[in-house]
Amino acid sequence: MASAENKETASPTALMVAEMARMMRIQRGWTQEQEGQELGYSAAAVSAMETCAQPASDAMLVELERVLGNGTGVFLTARRYMRMERLPEQFQDYALLEEAAVSLQLFVTNVIHGLFQTEAYARALIGGGYPPLSDERVEELVQLRMARAALFDRDPLPMIEVIIDEAVLRRVIGSEEVMREQLLHLVECARRRNVTLLVLPMDAGKYGEYAAGHGGMSLVETPAHEHLVYLEAQEESLLISDPAKVSTYAQRYAKIRSQALGPRESLDLIKRLAGVKE
Template sequence: MAVGTEDAGWEVDPEDEQGIAVLAALGRQLKAWREKAGMKASAFGVAIGYGEDQVRKVEGGKRIPRPEYLDRADGVLGAGGQISAMKEDTEQVRYPKKVRDLAKLEAKAAEIGVYSTHVIHGLLQTPDHARALFEMRQPAYVRDEIETYVSARMARRSVFDRQPAPSLTFVQEEASLRRPIGGTMVWRRQLERLLELSRLRHVSFQVMPADREVHAGMDGGIEVLKFMDGTAVGRSEGAFGGRPVSDPRQLRILELRYGMIRAQALTPLESRDFVEELLGET
């Protein structure tokens, strides 16, 4: 790509008030550094390999700068690492607010229970599988949007490495495991990832077979997160309008359904054998 024409970063979600405030402050700091160095926006853009319009959008808080943008700016302006250090702020607002909020809840949860239907749950997905899912969305996402969502989804996987480790239980519909999203190799790597995670001591992975005559999950997916202070939040596609709930009575309904789903699914050991058989069929 020609010098001065690179895309500086990602668009700001107009409904993300917190993100807008953070980027406005960041933009003011970047502009102050540039003016202190006595550089015009056009010359600064050429120096770091971005167009003047991109520079003004970043400084105006209208664009989330890429990490390399900040690193180049740090070097050109002689900031001694102070501008590069702003990458932590941009990382906080790079992902959509709803994704950040979900990641925060998952990061604090002591227990996470998930029943997924048509799609393998985001915490279990490989990067290639997640990318294939986003690429098939309609209306179609642009490339930057796809990579932003994939990065956000992969960042959430840090929940598996937390200490102390949370209790994580997953139930997946058989159909979601048989659909070769992204092609055979992407599908195989996804199945191998499920086997890898199923062997973790704090993870329970189960498969809901398609031949079950009695199924408590016909109303759709369920997710329940419990926290150390005794509070919890849950959501189900087919209950309470699909909105998150924290009322103990409503949570009890979701927990009851989820418990029945787990009882009706294959055991963790049977589920591991099931996934291994799928791999053997490819």
């Protein structure tokens, strides 16, 4: 819903889109009503976009590119950055790194990693969190999370390895059916050529060594072949670039990996938990 508060909190990208769209409309000699007819929106919606009372939605940006963009891609580029700005603040910098990564090595200890979540699992997780969010914000975050899965099919393909604590697979989020669907989705993800999925078993520490006690981590290799570590806990995040620290985390990850089940055993375990009969 359009509001004066939105005008005060609009992001830099939303402000840029509003100004460009307004200038391009005026150059064409269109009224807001005329532009709205071209876009498929009301004059009120165009006005709200131009004043940032209601910044352009994802769908409106596609139409702005079609009607005003002249093949420049300017509104589609803005669409990418506006998506990022709608993400939780602590995640925005990492989201750009994830989108462009050459490789990712992920260890998760509490819930299924966002890249691998189904829509139902994500909705149950986000909608059931605290503090509670509005239905509109829950749906926005769910769709943004789903959009991250485009990484799996990006060209060139990134190499993605994920180690999932077995406790995550046994923790029911949403319902038994939602969880079963999520487990089956993991099975499908594991069959991708660029994905390796491993499970850290519940008894990983029974022989006196346990490398996973410090929690989850994401190791990122950038297109420039820089190596970074991303940590997130309690809605706070930390991005580490210091080579010595990154090396320590990489060594810890390698140790966790050595204590995990192999790809075939991991897949068999997930299938059993999903109730798949061979």
